Amino acid sequence: MIHRFDPTHFHTTIGSHEPVLAVADGDTIETWTIDAGGRDRNLEQVHPGGNPQTGPFHVEGAKPGDTLEVTFDRLWPNRDEGFSHGLAAPHVLDPDFATRMPYDEGHHDLWDLDLERGTARIRKPPGGLEKLGDLPFEPMLGCFGVAPAGGQAISTATSGEHGGNMDYRGFREGVTVQLPVAVDGALLHVGDGHARQGDGEIVGTGIEVSFDVTVTVRVLRGKTIRWPRIDGAEYVMAVGNARPLDQAVQHATTELMRMLDEDYGLSYRAGSALLGQCIEYDVGNVFDPAYTVVAKLAREFLP
C-alpha cells in the first residue's frame, strides 16, 4: 500500500513521539521533508532549524529486537534553491591553521538547483570559483532513524545506534538501510535532505534543501542488529557513529564482522582474513557531535 503523507509538524529529536501515521510491513510512504534550517519548498520557515524530522511513522508489527528495512525509493529536492556554509569548520582543520580562517565574516553560499537536470550551481562564486561548472546532484538524507531505547529522545544534531544525523553520502536513492528496532512500531523519522555533499560534511552542511521523499519499509522479524547496515547489491556495509573517528571505525568494523558471521556464515577468524585484504571505509561525517564511518565489503568477495 502507498501512503501519501503531508507533515504538519516536525521533531528535532528522534524519540518515542506520537506517530503521525501507522503503516504496514511492506508499505510505501510518499512524503516530504523541510530543510535543515526548517524551511519548506516555498522557502517558508515552518519550524526552527536543526534537521527537523518528518514523522515518526509507526510500522505495524515491528518489535524491539527486530530490524527495520527502509528503502529510499525516491530522494529529490523539491525547490530550486539550496544553501551551504562557506568555510571548513575549525575542528576539521589543524587548530593553528583554523585560527587564521575568516570565520568572523560569516560566509555562506546559495545554490541554484536545476531539478530537471539534477545539477547545482553556486550563485555567487567566491573568487577563483567563477568557472566552477554545474555540480551533479547526489541526493541523500543527512538525518533519519528510529526511536532509540529506554525513552531517550536524541537530538537530530547527533547520531547513534538508532541512526540520526549521520550525514553519509551513501544514504541515497535506491539504497536499503537496516535499522535496529528499539520500540514497538520502530517509529521512523526522516529529514535533512542534501542535493549533494562532500565526504565528512566538512563545512557543516551539504547543499541543504527541502526534499520529496518516498520510502518503503519492511520488518525483519527476529533479526537483531546493533548498528545501521546496508545489505546492498554491490556492497555489504555497517555504520559506526561516535567520536573520535577511531571509535566509529571500531563500531563499524565490529558490526561488519558480526554481519558477515550472522548473515554469511563467516567466523570472526574468516571474516578477519577476508576483511584484512578487502575491507573499504567511507567517512560519513567529521562535523557532527558523533562522527560516522562506514565499513564495507564488495559483494564480489563474499564466498
Next chain:
Amino acid sequence: MIHRFDPTHFHTTIGSHEPVLAVADGDTIETWTIDAGGRDRNLEQVHPGGNPQTGPFHVEGAKPGDTLEVTFDRLWPNRDEGFSHGLAAPHVLDPDFATRMPYDEGHHDLWDLDLERGTARIRKPPGGLEKLGDLPFEPMLGCFGVAPAGGQAISTATSGEHGGNMDYRGFREGVTVQLPVAVDGALLHVGDGHARQGDGEIVGTGIEVSFDVTVTVRVLRGKTIRWPRIDGAEYVMAVGNARPLDQAVQHATTELMRMLDEDYGLSYRAGSALLGQCIEYDVGNVFDPAYTVVAKLAREFLP
C-alpha cells in the same frame, strides 16, 4: 639515467643514514625490497623485521624546503609467497568485542601469489572461506619516505610529515607522490611491499611480500609542502598521519586546502566552498602508531 641497485643492508628507521646511491634529478632507480618481516625473494631472512627499508637514495640538488617527486614506475611482488596476520587487531574493534577474539591462537595466513596473472590465493582458508577465489593484486608500498628534519630517525613502524609507514592503498604503481625535503639530497627510503591490502590495514598487514621496485625521482625546487601530496591525473590528494584519526583528517584537509591555494589559486574561502561539496576521504591505515587519512578532490572539479 637508469640506475640498477641491489641492496646489501636495510634500515628500520627513516633518517639521515649514509646514502647507498646518489642519483640525479630525473633519474630512475631499479631496485628491490624485502618484506616487512625482513625476508627476501628467496624467503631468506636477511634483516630483522619491522618494514626494513632499501636506501636511502641521495637525490642531487634536493635541498630542505624543496619537494621530491617520486613516481612508482613499477611495483610488483618478486616471489610466489606472501603472508598476512589472521585476525583483526583489537584496537580496530569494539574493546569488549575484541576480548572475545581468539588472539591466543596466533593465527596467520600464507598466500600463493601468481606473479603472471597478478592474483593471490589463501593457502589454507579458514572455515567459510574455502570458496574464496583469487584476489587480484593491487601492489603498493606500505612504507617509504624521506629523511625527517632535525636529525630525527623515525621508526618504520610509524609515519609523519616525512612519509613512513602510511600503509595506504593509493601508493601504487603509476602514482607520483610528493614528499617534503628536509635534508640535503632528500634521502629516499622504500620498502614494505603489499601485493594487496584492505583499507586500514586492520589485521596489521597486507599480503606482505618482497618487491621489485622502480622509481623515478624529480626535484621541485623552491616548492615547499608540509605533508605528502599526490597531484594526479584523476585526483589531487593530501596525506595526514596522526592519532587519533580525527587529527589525521585535520592534517590532510588542511594540506589539501593549502595545495588548492598554492597550486590552483583557490583561497581558503573558495577551497572550502568547493571541498565542502566535493571532497573525498580515504582511510590509509588504522593500525600503526600514527593513522593515515588522505583527503582528495577529483580533478574534474578543479576550475
Next chain:
Amino acid sequence: MIHRFDPTHFHTTIGSHEPVLAVADGDTIETWTIDAGGRDRNLEQVHPGGNPQTGPFHVEGAKPGDTLEVTFDRLWPNRDEGFSHGLAAPHVLDPDFATRMPYDEGHHDLWDLDLERGTARIRKPPGGLEKLGDLPFEPMLGCFGVAPAGGQAISTATSGEHGGNMDYRGFREGVTVQLPVAVDGALLHVGDGHARQGDGEIVGTGIEVSFDVTVTVRVLRGKTIRWPRIDGAEYVMAVGNARPLDQAVQHATTELMRMLDEDYGLSYRAGSALLGQCIEYDVGNVFDPAYTVVAKLAREFLP
C-alpha cells in the same frame, strides 16, 4: 523551606519529565536515591538499572539562560552493602593487554559498609588483597543534572552540558555545583551514589549504594553558563564531558576561561597567563560514553 520527598518512581533519562515536587529558590530537599542497579536501602529491586534518578524537582523561577546552584548538603549511603565491578574495563587498558584479562569470569565485588565510621571493606578479597584495610568513604553522586534543551531526554549512561553521568569524585558533600538551566523550573534529577570511587571509574562503578541525599537549590537569574561549574571555597572549577578525553579537556578549559572572564574580570589573555602556570585537571570518568574532565584553579591564585 525544607521538603521531605520519598520517591515512588525513577527515570533513566534526564529530560523534561513530569516534576515530582516544586520547590522555591533557596529551598532544601531531603530525599533518597536507589543504587545504579535499581535497588533501594533494603536491597529490593524497585526499578531497572542504569543510574535511575530521583526527581525531577521543579525549581520555581528558574528560566532557560539562568543557572541553578545545587548544594550537596548531605550525601551518605543508607545501607550496609555496596557493590563494584571487579575488573578494569577493556577500553581503559592497552587493547592487546585487555584481551588477556579474565572478563569471561564475570568478577564483581561486594563491600560491607560501616555507616557510622564511614568505611568500606571488601567482603571476599581477591588473592593479594586479604590485608586490604577499611577504605574511607568519599561519598559522591555519580549522576545528576537538569533537563537538557530542545526536548532531549538523555540517557543516564552518559553526560553532557546538562550534567548527567559524570562520575566525578569531586561532586561530594559540601560542594555547590552550578548547572545551566535549559527549561522552565530547571528540573533537577539526582542519583547514582558512590560510597567511594577512584578517578576515572575504571572498573565501571564506584562502590555503588543507595543514598540519603539532601540538596539546597538556588537560582542565579540572568547568569548563563554553558557547562557545569563549581565556584568553591578552595577552587573555581569547570566541567567538560565528551569523547575523546581531549575534547573534554577543550570544553573544561574553555569554560574555565569563560568563568574567569565573566566572574572574575580576567580577559582570555590574562586567564591564559594565569592558567598556563596554575591550572589543574581532574579526570572524572574514562568509562562512560562521554568522558569527564574538570579544569580548576586554586582560589589563592585569583587576583
Next chain:
Amino acid sequence: MIHRFDPTHFHTTIGSHEPVLAVADGDTIETWTIDAGGRDRNLEQVHPGGNPQTGPFHVEGAKPGDTLEVTFDRLWPNRDEGFSHGLAAPHVLDPDFATRMPYDEGHHDLWDLDLERGTARIRKPPGGLEKLGDLPFEPMLGCFGVAPAGGQAISTATSGEHGGNMDYRGFREGVTVQLPVAVDGALLHVGDGHARQGDGEIVGTGIEVSFDVTVTVRVLRGKTIRWPRIDGAEYVMAVGNARPLDQAVQHATTELMRMLDEDYGLSYRAGSALLGQCIEYDVGNVFDPAYTVVAKLAREFLP
C-alpha cells in the same frame, strides 16, 4: 662518586648519540641545562631551541631490558629570568572559541625569578593580573629520557616509552623516576627546566629557564619495565605518553597494573579491585605531539 659536568653541546633528539660522560651505577652528576629556547644562564643563545638536552650520560652496566633509576637530587633555576607563552593553545580550547583568541598578537610573558625565595613574578602583567602575587617555584624537568630502541632518534618535541617531552609537574626535585633501558649504557638526556608549570602545559610552556641539575643514577638489573614509573614514598605511579589522551590513559593504567603485579604481587583481578576505588590520574601535558597521563596509587592502599 660525584661528577661535575659542563656541557658544550646539546641535542634536540633523544637517541644513541656519543656519550659525553660515563658514570658508574650509583654515581651522581652535577650539571646544568639550557632553557627550551636554547639560552643558558647568561641568556645567551648557545643552541637552537626545541628543548635541547644535556648529555647523554652513559651508565656503566645498564643493558637493554634493565631499568634505570634517576633521582632528581636538585632541580633549580640558575638565572633570574624565565619566559612563557601568553595564550592557551588552540588545541586545548573548543575549536570555535579558539578562533576568537588574539593569536596574531604574539603574546608572551617574562617572569622575574627570585632564586633565594623560590618565587616567580610576571614582569608586565596583562590587564586584570596586576595584583597577581609571587608564584612559588615548583621546579621540574619537562624533557628527559634514555635512548630509545632500534636506532631511533626521537625529537625532544615529543615523548614515548623512553621518556622525552612529558612536561609533567610531578618530575620534580626529590623524585626517583624509573626508565626502560633500550641500549647499552642507557644514555640519559636531561633538559627543559620549568620553574613552575600548570597541569597540561596549556600555553605550550611552563616558566622556561636554564637549570642547575643534579641527578643520581642506579641500574636495576634484570628489571624490565615498559613505560616510565615512579616507586615513590607517597605514591606508586606509571606514565603513558600518546595521543589521544585516552590512549595515554590506557598506557598508564596498564603499566600501573603491571607494576602492582610485578612489584607488589597483585594479580590483574586484585589490582583492578583496588585501583577501581583508589586510582588517581594526573594530566602531564595536553600540548605536545604526545600527551602525558600519570596513573598513581597512594602507597597507603598497598597491602
